[in-house]
Amino acid sequence: MAVTAPHxxxxxxxxxxxxxxxxAPFELEPELLxxxxxxxxxxxxxxxxxxxYEEGSDTVRALHGCHRYDEVCAALVRHPAVVRLAEELVGEPVYLYQxxxxxxxPREGQEWPWHQDFAFWAHEDGMPEPRAVNIAVNLDEVHPANGPLTVLSGSHRLGLVGDGAAESGDDWRSHVSARLTHTVPEEVARALAVEHPPRQVLGGAGAVTAFHPSxxxxxxxxxxxxxxAVLFLTYNAATNAPAHPKRPAFLVERxxxxxxxxVHTG
Incomplete structure (x- = not known):
């Protein structure tokens, strides 16, 4: 498995x-981190x-919508370098979607199965197109043994390749657990990996990576x-907002x- 460097x-x-x-061509400042x-x-x-929490455990798996009630997280959403990167990659003004x-x-964090984020945003929320971007910020060092993100390079150009299901109607927790609602079957991912090389996204605390919704x-x-721990800021094109999202506002910003x-003052 090939390994990426922070830059x-x-x-x-x-x-x-x-x-x-x-x-990204920058890292999060140590004080802000x-x-x-x-x-x-x-x-x-x-x-x-x-x-x-992890299923059947008191181990925290994820936090959602922290920007809605925490000033530090809210300020991160408006970080100049982060916003510039999102606008550059999406190609137009953006708002925070998620x-x-x-x-x-340690030794308890469970996997995230093969999937595409846009499958959830399209089927569950009604996002018209994948004109959005995920900005990932490492809060800890990410190395091969602590569950790094693995991407199939270039697979974003294939469109949706998973189950293709319509809106699941399931409780939203099935969208954030180790048993995801919309997945790409293991055998499909293995076949895709022949033409789309798997890459582990590694880096130190503060490293920033962007990846496509598809x-x-x-x-x-x-x-x-x-x-x-990895923090994800998802920015969506302002002209691409879902018309009638149903999931909680801490999952889909209204x-x-x-x-x-x-304004950067440093």
């Missing part, structure tokens, strides 16, 4: 369009609907003693006002 030196947009993912990590750890200790933190506890991806169980980047 690969290729043009950001051209790499994104060709492979469906790219390393520390603040976000602190807030994530504090939120993880609270009892809120937005806090999701904010989540996926956490894999790219086929998965992540393995955390078999190490190290936590793996405010479609384009994000205005904060």
């Amino acid at each position: 690969d030196g290729s043009g950001t947009r051209s790499a994104y369009e060709q492979r469906g993912w790219c390393a 520390a603040s976000v990590r602190s807030r994530v750890e504090a939120i993880s200790r609270t009892a809120r609907p937005e806090v999701v 904010f989540k933190v996926n956490i894999k506890g 790219i086929v991806h998965a992540s393995s169980n955390n078999t190490s003693a190290d936590r793996r 405010d479609t006002t384009p994000v205005r980047a904060a």
